[in-house]
Each structure stands twice: as C-alpha cells, then as structure tokens.
Amino acid sequence: MLDILMNIDWSPFWISLKTGIAATAIAFVLGILFAALVMRISGKLQWLIDAVLTLPLVLPPTVAGFFLLIIFSIRRPFGAFLLDTFDIKIVQTWKGCVIAAVVIAFPLMYRNTRAAFEQVDLTLIQAGRTLGLGELTILIKIILPNAAPGIISGTMLAFTRAIGEYGATAMLAGNILGKTRTVSMAIATETANGHYDVAGVWVIIIVVLSFLIMTISNRFFESKRTHVGKW
Amino acid sequence: MLLEVNIKKETGSFSLNVDFTCDEKYIGLMGASGSGKSMTLKCIAGIMTPDCGRIVLGNQILFDSEKKINLPPQKRKIGYLFQNYALFPNLTVEQNIGITKADRAVIHQLIRKMRLEGLEKRYPSQLSGGQQQRVALARILAYEPNMILLDEPFSAIDAYLREQLQEEMLTILSEYQGKLITVSHNPEEIETYATQMAVLDKGSILQYGAVEEVFSHPATLQTARIIGCRKIAKATRIDDYHINIQEYGLTVTTKRKVTGDVIHVALKAPLDNRKIPVPDGKEITENHLIYIGL
Numbered sequence: 001m002l003d004i005l006m007n008i009d010w011s012p013f014w015i016s017l018k019t020g021i022a023a024t025a026i027a028f029v030l031g032i033l034f035a036a037l038v039m040r041i042s043g044k045l046q047w048l049i050d051a052v053l054t055l056p057l058v059l060p061p062t063v064a065g066f067f068l069l070i071i072f073s074i075r076r077p078f079g080a081f082l083l084d085t086f087d088i089k090i091v092q093t094w095k096g097c098v099i100a101a102v103v104i105a106f107p108l109m110y111r112n113t114r115a116a117f118e119q120v121d122l123t124l125i126q127a128g129r130t131l132g133l134g135e136l137t138i139l140i141k142i143i144l145p146n147a148a149p150g151i152i153s154g155t156m157l158a159f160t161r162a163i164g165e166y167g168a169t170a171m172l173a174g175n176i177l178g179k180t181r182t183v184s185m186a187i188a189t190e191t192a193n194g195h196y197d198v199a200g201v202w203v204i205i206i207v208v209l210s211f212l213i214m215t216i217s218n219r220f221f222e223s224k225r226t227h228v229g230k231w
Numbered sequence: 232m233l234l235e236v237n238i239k240k241e242t243g244s245f246s247l248n249v250d251f252t253c254d255e256k257y258i259g260l261m262g263a264s265g266s267g268k269s270m271t272l273k274c275i276a277g278i279m280t281p282d283c284g285r286i287v288l289g290n291q292i293l294f295d296s297e298k299k300i301n302l303p304p305q306k307r308k309i310g311y312l313f314q315n316y317a318l319f320p321n322l323t324v325e326q327n328i329g330i331t332k333a334d335r336a337v338i339h340q341l342i343r344k345m346r347l348e349g350l351e352k353r354y355p356s357q358l359s360g361g362q363q364q365r366v367a368l369a370r371i372l373a374y375e376p377n378m379i380l381l382d383e384p385f386s387a388i389d390a391y392l393r394e395q396l397q398e399e400m401l402t403i404l405s406e407y408q409g410k411l412i413t414v415s416h417n418p419e420e421i422e423t424y425a426t427q428m429a430v431l432d433k434g435s436i437l438q439y440g441a442v443e444e445v446f447s448h449p450a451t452l453q454t455a456r457i458i459g460c461r462k463i464a465k466a467t468r469i470d471d472y473h474i475n476i477q478e479y480g481l482t483v484t485t486k487r488k489v490t491g492d493v494i495h496v497a498l499k500a501p502l503d504n505r506k507i508p509v510p511d512g513k514e515i516t517e518n519h520l521i522y523i524g525l
Contacts, residue, residue, distance in 0.1 A: 126278040127317035129304040131331050131374050141330070145321035 004197050011178045012186040013205065015097065019182060020163035023101035024109075027158045030102070031109030032151065036139060039117050050114075057107035064103055065171025072096070072172065096173030097180050101165045105158040112157065116150020117143065149220075156217040160210050232377070232410055234258070238274050238284035238294070247271065247281070247434040259425025259442060260414045262457060267434040268414045269314075272380045275412070276311045277304035288378060288410075310371035310379040314386055316363045318355035324366050325351040331374040341369040344403070360388050361396050368403065378410040385420060397423055418459040422446065430454050448487075448522050452495060455523045460497035463523065468492050483517040487525050495523035 038049055056064045072079045072090035082088045090096045120143055128138040144151065166184040173180040175189060183202050190199035233254050240247040247267045260268040273279035275286055275293070283296040288309075293302050318327050324347060329338045342348060345365040355363055364384070371379055384400065385393045401423060404411060413424040421428055422442060429439045430449075437457070438450045449455040455463060464478040468489045475482045476496055499519050 121315075121317065123313045123315060123317040124319060126273075126276075126304070127311065127313060127319075128330075129278060130276050130307070130309060130311040131370065132305045132308070133330065134305065142319050142321070146319075 004201060008198060008201060009177065012181050012183045012202070015094065015178075015180070016163045016182040016184070019094070019097045019101050019165070019169075020159055022098045023105055023162040023165075024155060024159040026098070026102045027106045027109040027162070028155055030106060031113050031154060031158070032144070034110050035113040035117055036143075038114060053110050054107045056103050057111070061100075061104055061165070061167025062171055065100060065168035068096075068100060068103060068168060068172045072099070091172060092174045092176065092180065094173070094180055097165075097169050097182060100168035100172045101162040104165050104168050105162040108161055109154045109158040112154025113147065113151050116147035116154070119150065120146045152220060153217055156213055160213050163209070164206060232289040233287070234378070234410060234412075235285065235287040236271070236275060238271070238281035238286060240270065240274065240279070240281045242270075245434060247274075249429075249431070249434070249436055251429050251436060251439050253427050255427040256410055257424060257426045258410070258412045259421040259428035260412065260431060261416065261418070261421050261428055262431035263416055266431040266457075268431050269382055270434075271431070272311070272382055272412065272414050275378075276309050276380055277302060277307045278311070291377075308374075308377045310374055310376035312364075312367055312371060312379065312381045312384055314383045316355075316367035316387075318363055318366055318370075320355050323352050323354055324358070327355065327366055328369045328373050330370065337373060341373055345369045361392060364388070364396065364400075365403075368400065372403075372407065376409060378412065379404070379407065381411065381413045381415075381424065383415055384413065384424075385415075385417070416457075418446070421458075430457050432457060446521070448525055450524060452523055455495065455497060455521065460521055460523070463495050463497045466494050466496050468494070483520065485517060485522065485525065487522070489525065491524060494525050497521040497523060 034049075034053055038046055038053070041049070069091065070076060072082070074080055074083050074089065074091065079090065082090065088095070090099060124142055124146065125138055128142050133141070163182075164184055165182070166188065169180070169182060170185065170188075175181050175185045181189070183206055187199045187202045187206075190196075190202070233252065235252045237250045238247065245265075245267070247270055249267065249271050260271060262268045270279060274281045277293065280301060281294065281296070284294070285292070285296070286294040288307075291302075292298070292300050293307050293309075294300060319330070322330065325338065325342070328341055329335070332338065342351060345368065347362065347365060347369065350358065350362065355366065358366065364387075385396060388396055397420065404424075411424065413420060415421055415424075425442050427440070428442045428445055430437045430445060432453060438445055438454045445454070446458055449458055449460065452463065464476050466474040466476045468491065469475055469482065471488050472485050473482055474485055474489055474494060474496075497520070499521055
C-alpha cells in the first residue's frame with residue numbers, strides 16, 4: 001500500500017485543486033452578476049436567459065465539451081483569434097480545464113445565488129432605493145449579506161462540482177499527465193489500464209474531500225438557520 | 232409645496248386611477264386593503280411605475296409619461312416608511328440610521344431624539360416593534376427627504392401600544408418640515424395624521440376633501456363604510472332642514488339643506504362604541520351624527 005502511495009504522481013491532485021479554486025472564483029463572480037441581471041428583467045427574456053444559463057446543468061458534460069471545443073479549437077475563428085492576437089491556447093491546456101469546469105459549475109452557482117436573491121425581502125431593496133442608495137451599494141451592502149447563506153452553499157456546490165469535472169474537461173483539455181490530467185481523469189485512466197489500486201487511492205481522496213466540504217457547509221447552515229422541525 | 236398626482240396603472244384585473252392635487256402638509260389616503268392606496272404611495276416614491284400620468288412635487292416633476300420623465304426613487308428625495316419597516320437585518324441600529332449619512336453627530340442626535348440610546352449596536356431582530364419603527368423613522372429623517380410616506384404605520388403594532396406610539400410619532404413628526412402622506416384603513420390614524428384626505432376604493436378616489444368634512448359628511452354609503460361607519464340608519468326628508476330617523480324615533484335639524492328623499496346617518500365614534508344597538512333617542516342630537524350623502 002505504502003508502495004503505491006510512494007510511487008503515485010500527485011500532479012492530478014494539484015491540478016484538480018488549482019482548477020477547482022480558479023473555476024469557483026470565476027463562477028462565483030459570474031454567477032452573482034448573472035443572477036443579479038436576471039433578477040432585473042422579466043417575462044420571456046428572463047425565461048430565455050435563465051434556460052441558457054442553466055443548460056450546462058442538464059446537458060451531458062460531453063455535449064458542453066463539444067460546444068466548447070467548437071468555440072475554442074484553433075482551427076476555428078474564435079480559437080484562432082485568441083491564439084493570433086493574445087497568444088492564448090485553450091484546447092489541451094490547463095486553461096481548458098478551468099473553462100470546462102467554469103461552464104459546468106456555473107449553473108450551480110447561478111441557480112443557488114438566484115434562489116437566495118429571490119428570498120431577499122423586496123422591501124429592503126426598495127427601502128435602499130428610496131433612501132437614495134445606488135444600485136451597486138444596495139447589491140453589496142444589502143442584497144449580498146442577506147443572501148449570503150445561499151451564495152455560500154452555491155459556492156460550495158460549484159467547488160465540489162468543479163474539482164470532480166470529467167466529461168467537458170476530457171473533451172476540451174484532454175488528458176495530459178502533469179498538465180491537464182485531473183483526479184477524475186486519473187481515475188478513468190488508471191482504471192482503464194487495470195491499476196485499480198491507484199484508482200482506488202484517488203477515489204478515496206475525492207470521496208473524503210467531497211464529504212469534508214459538505215460537512216463544513218452543512219455545519220455553517222445549521223449555525224445560521226433557526227430551528228427547523230423534523231418532517 | 233403642491234403635490235399633484237394623476238396616475239393610471241393596470242395590473243391584471245386591478246386598475247388604478249388616482250387624481251388629486253393637494254397643498255396641505257398632512258395628507259391621508261384611506262381605503263380597504265387592495266384599494267390601491269399602497270400602490271399609489273409606491274408610484275409616488277418611484278418604486279412602482281404608473282402606466283401613464285403625472286406626479287409633481289413643488290417645482291420638481293417626478294413622473295410625466297408624456298414628457299418621458301421618470302425620476303428613479305434615488306433622485307426623488309421621498310422617504311418611505313414600509314409596513315414592515317424594511318430595516319436592513321444585517322446592519323445595526325446605528326448603521327441602519329447612518330446608511331445615508333456619515334455625520335455621526337447627526338446620527339447620535341437622532342438616536343437620542345428617538346429614545347434609542349443603548350440600542351445602537353443591536354440588530355433589528357433584537358428590537359421590539361415600536362423600536363423598529365423608530366429606527367426606520369430615524370433612518371428616513373437622517374436622509375432629510377422632501378416628503379415622507381407612511382404606509383399603514385401602525386398595522387404591525389399591538390393594539391394596546393398603538394395609541395401611545397401614534398402620539399409619540401406625531402411629536403417627532405411635528406418638527407419635520409416636509410410633506411407627510413399617511414396611508415391607512417384605520418380612521419383614527421387618518422384623523423391623527425391628516426388634514427386633507429382621499430378615500431380610495433377599487434383603485435379610484437370615491438371622495439376627496441378635508442378630513443373633518445369627509446368624516447362628518449361622507450358622500451356615499453360606500454365611503455361611509457370605508458371610513459368606519461357602522462350601524463348605518465336610514466333617514467327620510469321632512470323638509471329642507473329636517474330629517475326623521477325612524478330607527479331612533481328621532482327628528483333632527485340639519486345644518487345643510489336636504490336635497491334627496493332618503494339619506495343615511497351613522498353615529499359618531501363614541502356613541503357607536505356603545506353596546507346597545509339603538510340608543511335612547513333623547514341622548515342623540517344632530518352633533519352626534521354623521522350625515523351620509525348630505
């Protein structure tokens with residue numbers, strides 16, 4: 001057993017962790033911005049934007065990955081433009097890991113944040129407006145603090161989803177050891193090669209990590225919410 | 232400062248159509264729930280937008296659909312006391328009051344005036360209803376608005392505290408220089424906080440006038456019910472200045488000329504509260520009566 005641990009290449013763990021943190025940070029900002037935007041519109045347009053933003057949650061990740069590949073492939077206009085103008089390559093790189101994880105984790109952040117925004121008493125926002133506070137001040141000083149539990153739970157879910165991302169990452173970033181091979185990717189590769197013991201180590205790590213995150217976030221909520229009776 | 236409100240708004244099956252101009256400082260809007268009084272207030276504050284019309288305060292046009300003017304609430308300088316007070320739960324008393332102002336001296340003066348000393352660091356959830364109301368009012372006064380709107384100010388206060396708080400708030404507001412609009416379904420609150428009033432029903436104004444006039448001479452039975460008249464009795468015309476109220480076995484002299492054949496009367500509040508449904512006729516004089524449709 002010790003032998004396995006000694007000889008394991010730990011790079012997938014660090015790649016997953018880095019991807020998870022970077023993708024969560026991006027999804028956090030975008031999720032809040034889009035949730036705030038969608039709260040400001042109504043009717044069919046709101047429905048449409050909401051559906052598009054939620055799509056990656058219901059689509060198979062490989063489908064999302066396929067779209068991303070089409071967008072960012074250097075043989076296609078946008079990918080070529082990024083490469084020529086900014087010298088940025090997405091496909092088969094760590095940036096690709098992050099983008100795939102952002103797209104997949106974003107809906108969780110967005111939906112949780114939006115649900116939390118909907119719970120914020122509208123009169124608080126109206127009170128802020130009649131007191132002459134600007135919209136950004138209202139968002140930062142009033143809406144975000146009062147929606148914090150939902151936003152934090154969205155962030156936690158987005159993070160767990162981002163570190164475990166497989167399908168879209170495989171399509172966009174590939175499976176290059178030391179570069180784009182994440183833990184999920186390592187599990188698939190090791191299993192395919194018959195290395196069940198190494199894959200097992202990775203599985204344990206992921207299970208423990210996910211469990212830890214859920215425990216922390218549940219703890220946080222129990223201390224925040226008022227007592228809720230059993231059903 | 233003249234307030235001119237002439238607005239229309241359709242929402243589903245409800246249609247609001249309110250039109251009044253008022254120069255008085257204390258205005259009351261009275262109506263049952265769903266009559267459109269809160270909606271009118273929200274349109275004035277700018278947190279709801281009418282479909283069309285005009286709202287002008289003094290020389291400032293707040294809303295004009297023809298001129299395509301619609302000032303955001305932030306620019307209207309109108310304070311709104313919400314029914315639930317809408318205190319920011321994440322901020323302390325001090326921070327709530329100081330959200331529009333950095334000047335700590337002013338904030339502390341308001342805290343003293345509102346008798347909130349010692350509660351500066353508390354959060355809204357740790358305050359009683361009356362204290363919450365004072366914080367909300369202090370927060371508005373710190374903003375120095377041109378007009379304050381009170382939306383059912385005492386509906387969330389226990390009945391036994393209401394009277395005391397009404398007087399307290401009146402004392403505080405008596406120093407306030409701007410205009411005050413009070414929305415309520417409670418006749419007492421309107422009598423305390425308004426000199427001019429509009430009675431609303433189903434989105435339209437049924438009657439508009441001085442509070443004393445509306446309360447002593449409601450124009451229709453519908454208005455009479457909204458301003459709180461109970462035990463309404465029928466009266467028949469005898470001649471131009473006399474009516475007979477059969478139910479009370481009483482003939483009274485009226486100050487105004489009786490035009491219709493049938494009018495209605497109701498008893499003013501103190502008599503109305505009596506347990507006996509038909510009081511002894513001898514006790515009642517014309518001064519005890521509310522004349523409906525006269």
